[in-house]
Amino acid sequence: MVDKSTAKRLVDEMISNLPKHNRQQRPVHTIGVGVDAYFTASDVARKFCIAEHFSGERICAKVRFSNASGGPEQHDGWNDVRGMATRFLLPSGAATDLIATTLREFFARNVEDFFEFTKLDKHKPYRRESPWRKILDMLQLKIPRRDPYPGEETNASAGILNYANRHRFAQLGVAEFKKIGAPVSYARAAYHAIHTFIVEGENEVRRPVRFSWQPVAGVGNTNPDAPPVDDYLRQELEGRLQRWPARFVLMMTIGEAGDAIDDPTRPWPARRVRIVMGTLTLTGVPEDQATAGEQISFNPLRLVRGIEPSADPILHARRDAYEVSREMRGGTACPFSHRSCADGE
Template sequence: MVDTSVAKQLVQAIIDNLPAPVGPRRPVHTIGIGVKGEFVASNVARNYCIAEQFQGQPVPASVRFSNGLGGPDQHDGWSDVRGMATRFHISDGKGSDLIATTLGEFFVRNVDDFFKFTEIAKLAPYSRLSWWQKLCDLVKLKVPDRDPYLNETENVNAGALRYANQHRFAQLGVFQAAVIGAPVSYARASYHAVHTFWVTAPNGVRRPVRFSWQPVAGVCNTDPMAVPQDKYLFKELDERLKKWPARFMLMMTIGEAGDAIDDCTKPWPGTRLRISMGTLTLLKVSEDQEADGERISFNPNRLAPGIEPSADPILEARLGAYEASREIRGGCPFKWSKVDAG
């Protein structure tokens, strides 16, 4: 586990890059909404993993959807990474968490990379490119910077792109984030856990896997050329769930020899075997957002027996950083150890 001082430095580095103070709230994915749901495993899930949530019985779930940018402003229509944090309420009382975003891969490999990223990826004044600058970028086969949104004065992408130009491993994740767009609904985006985990089957076989949530309604984004809306995602989700439940399929991709196990910046080949592990049904927006969203301290290392973290250094760093963030914002306490994480 990353020591406490480093974990606090990681969180502070994020806070220092925020466009505005967030007070006692999450420094990133600040704006979010809590939803109640239920997960039911597929008939084959138990053959691949002994974790309680994959044994076939209905498992209550708490889900928090969020916008990726830190800060108190919602900016629903902005091109931005979205988050989906899920807690499976299993019988041990602690639960098992799965944290995913619309980003398919991460942009740094380890803690040192992250600190270097925060040094370079500073917020900068947003300047509008002239038509000839955009044309020059297109000639160079580069995607030109978009025009700033209304009231957008600071560029959140320029520094990240500068970092990616200097570090090849960051290019896939940073480029995805720069052009990711905005979903028409939190229920119509795909979410990826990015890290590798080890799952244990009933026969004792351990497999490296990566998880993702796929929306049954299909993926759909807003028109990137249109003027972005603000504050529509919460209302859309509430109205959607009042009419009918929304569903996600949990997909588990099984890694093979040669795949990157401990590096979340590297994708796996699209030919890998994928198993449908079950269906998450979103039932309603929670009436108590404080208890069912803001005070839940999700952590990607809170795992049921049968699922273990890989040696991915970013995954390990998130163990301490999420707890440091929890202490700052007064979330529900959960003391971590390597034993608890297993």
């Protein structure tokens, strides 16, 4: 856990890196869309986790998809991490959150790493590389830097790359970020909860796990060579959900002794046991976006009995940083209303 002043510093550092910031909005993941949904656990989920949302009962949920960049400008088509924050509104009246992004691994192991990262993650003027420079890159068998998007005047990518060149633990997260692209739909991306949680199953068996949402519609990105479109993800999702619900499968990977439990920069091998924990069905995009997503304050440590955090320092730092951010923008502290399932229940 970090103290409040550290959490505030974390948020302030993030805000100070933004070209523009509106204090009534989230400092990162600013642009997003709230969606109504429900979750149904799989037949085997209860065996592995006794948490209320895995009981098999249909659980109302609120989901907010977002672009990770901070600031009020919307650039759906730019290379960026996407977020999927899910609030499960439990029959008991409690709630629990699962926050995931399209980035599989984080680039900082702890708060100190993160502060060092923010020193380099500064927006600097971003200009088109000269053709001669690109030819020189190609002669060295390097991939030339991408051209700026229309309207892209600053970028933090040089600082991020410098950080990764100095820190091997950050290299995977940064390498993945560089080629992450833009999804054709929020419903066509896979989202990963990054951190390890400890879940309790039947007979009080405790297991380290990582969660991922896999889109039933499949993963699909836009053409990175085509000019990006700034505003399409919300409309695409509205249109998609008017025609048919979209679904995500919640996969839970079980770690083994020796896997990185407290370090979100390190992936687990692909050969770990995966459990299908349930299906999330997105039903519609409500008109009232303030209630559906903007005012909800998600928090990765809003957990219920059956799921505990690992000792991952970034996970614990996020708890207080999210709370500081909520206070700063005047978000709702505890909106645990669970009476309005999207399908009218």
